[in-house]
Amino acid sequence: MSQFNTSYPNNCGVRLHNDHARRIVELFIPEYQDYITVNVKGISFPDGQRIVPSKPLSKDARLVHLRLSDLPFTTKDKLSSGMQTALSAYGNVLDFGIFRDSDSSLFMGRGYATLEITAQSGFDQLSHTISWPDSDDRFHATWAEMPLHCLRCHSPGHATSSCPQHPARSRVCWSCGQKGHRAANCFNRRSKPVPSTTPIKSPSALSVTSQSSDVSMLNLDPSPIENHNDNIISDFIPDDFNDNTPAPKPQPQSSLQDYIIQTYPMSDHAQNIIASLPPLILEQLSATLKQQGKPLVSSTPPSSRSLGSSSSMRNHDPV
DSSP states (O other): OHHHHHHOTTOOEEEEEEETTEEEEEEEOOOHHHHHHHHHHOEEOTTSOEEOOOOOOOTTOEEEEEEEESOOOOOHHHHHHHHHHHHTTTSEEEEEEEEEOTTTOOEEEEEEEEEEEOTTSOOOOOOSEEEOTTSSOEEEEEOTTOOOBOTTTOOBTSOGGGOTTSGGGGSBOTTTOOBSSOGGGOSSSOOOOOOOSSOOOOTTEEEEEOSSOEEEEEOOOOOOOOOTTHHHHHTTSOTTOOTTSOOOOOOOHHHHHHHHHHTOSOOHHHHHHHHTSOHHHHHHHHHHHHHTTOOOOOSSOHHHHHHHHHHHHHHTOOO
């Protein structure tokens, strides 16, 4: 603190301020010439360190902290002078600089600045798009409480989500095939059918109204069913089948033998029964018919079919 008094002995004193971890010293200088000197040269310390003070702010001053993007890629000197000149049209430039990548330390077109804006300053109104001096290039600034601007097309009046240049605007609607909207919000989509509140009535329906509900009763016409399956069913009826003869009930083997003897000569139905008899029963039936002088006429004996089946099964036994 003694260095302030050594460098400018005509000072009127100092006031200390604390801003979190920072210590701020406010120096009061009565002479205007000393005021200009301290703003240009600052205060030098024996270890070679020099501090350049900043000007005090007026009561009606407003500080605006800017975030800069799309800065031109040029030399450090041209970048510094260009930022100072471009931002001076909007206020007193108190501080400015650039950001570098934390890993590569490369400049990627981003920076910052702090402006002092007063009501009676006569500066231009701060804009989101700022022209670069003596060039057609532009960079962009954002700050707190700025008007609504799109960060995609940088035009005022709409947000990024509703930008006409948003990729979602180029998508094709699956419903109508047009661009600019999705199928969920399609205004050309067919409306869903509205269920009818009028009950459906049949031409042959009698409408009966009750206090609780409307009931529809149908007059059923029991018209005869067309016999369209007669030709198919007849294929399974034996030729000697009589409509007036009741179908035989399942009977034991002795009853079947009596039925065959009584219906001799053999009908197709009797021959089918003989073909299904076991060999022992078949021999007994043959002997009975032979005693009565009635020879037994049969198709392929079941024993031969059984032997064929056994042979077939033996050929497929696993090894």
